[in-house]
Amino acid sequence: MQGDVTDACAQVEFLAIRHANEPLWSNRYRRQHRVGSLRRMRSVLALAFVVGSFGIVRVHASSSGPPAGFTGAPVGAGHDAESTCAQCHNTYPLDPDDNGKVELLGVPERYVAGQRYRLTFRVSHAEATRWGFQLTAIVKSTNTGAGDFAPKAGDTSTQCVAAGERTYIEHGPAGRGATGIGHLKSYEWEFDWIAPPAEAGEVVFYGLGNAANGDGSEAGDRIYGPAGKALARSVPQG
Numbered sequence: 163m164q165g166d167v168t169d170a171c172a173q174v175e176f177l178a179i180r181h182a183n184e185p186l187w188s189n190r191y192r193r194q195h196r197v198g199s200l201r202r203m204r205s206v207l208a209l210a211f212v213v214g215s216f217g218i219v220r221v222h223a224s225s226s227g228p229p230a231g232f233t234g235a236p237v238g239a240g241h242d243a244e245s246t247c248a249q250c251h252n253t254y255p256l257d258p259d260d261n262g263k264v265e266l267l268g269v270p271e272r273y274v275a276g277q278r279y280r281l282t283f284r285v286s287h288a289e290a291t292r293w294g295f296q297l298t299a300i301v302k303s304t305n306t307g308a309g310d311f312a313p314k315a316g317d318t319s320t321q322c323v324a325a326g327e328r329t330y331i332e333h334g335p336a337g338r339g340a341t342g343i344g345h346l347k348s349y350e351w352e353f354d355w356i357a358p359p360a361e362a363g364e365v366v367f368y369g370l371g372n373a374a375n376g377d378g379s380e381a382g383d384r385i386y387g388p389a390g391k392a393l394a395r396s397v398p399q400g
């Protein structure tokens with residue numbers, strides 16, 4: 163599995179798309195492809211298991227990775243606005259003061275279709291001692307996911323999650339570097355973004371960071387980021 167880590171997002175997305183397509187297949191098609199559909203059923207069950215177990219972990223333990231879809235991305239093109247981490251981490255309002263901030267580094271002004279870019283997500287705060295983030299990339303015109311994300315090879319400090327037509331990169335589930343326990347002043351994660359086909363057009367990035375107090379609860383943490391506003395944009399080259 164280790165070697166496959168860099169393909170994690172694409173795999174999740176691929177399975178999710180198959181699952182979503184399932185009801186579209188006609189009964190006749192199903193009868194004619196009974197073996198295939200059994201096989202499909204098995205992969206859908208496997209997916210349900212994976213999604214299910216992730217769900218359990220996420221609802222009860224968000225330090226191991228927030229639920230997908232909490233970047234504050236805005237409403238548009240038939241998509242609701244996303245909520246923010248501050249829905250649960252609600253001791254303070256979103257973006258409570260000027261003592262903290264998030265930055266997304268490495269987004270090219272102009273992307274080359276299919277190219278991999280190494281990005282850095284940085285959260286800063288004078289007093290925080292634990293850290294988290296979630297980021298998504300969206301095609302501006304359709305408001306659907308743009309390209310793909312991937313953790314660095316063998317790196318567990320970030321992970322991918324998918325929801326609907328969007329993929330997200332966020333802090334890892336556990337272990338070395340995931341939430342930067344004990345790091346002072348700022349913390350950052352590196353991962354890759356794989357650009358979509360040029361026809362996708364302008365891509366906008368939305369994300370939030372948690373400058374947490376490290377008490378293992380959702381209380382007392384500060385969520386930073388311009389909810390509803392892009393952290394970065396990129397347009398196709400040429």
Ligand code: HEC
Binds near residue numbers: 221225251
């Ligand atoms: C559905 C509720 C919920 C949402 C939404 C949520 N969290 Fe959490 N989060 C929790 C809970 C509950 C905990 C405490 C349990 C744990 O550590 O897993 C927690 C803990 C954390 C911690 C550790 C905090 C500490 O002080 O030790 C980090 C970091 C974190 N979340 C990041 C995030 C980020 C980043 C987002 C938004 C992208 C987010 N969470 C969204 C419920 C949530």
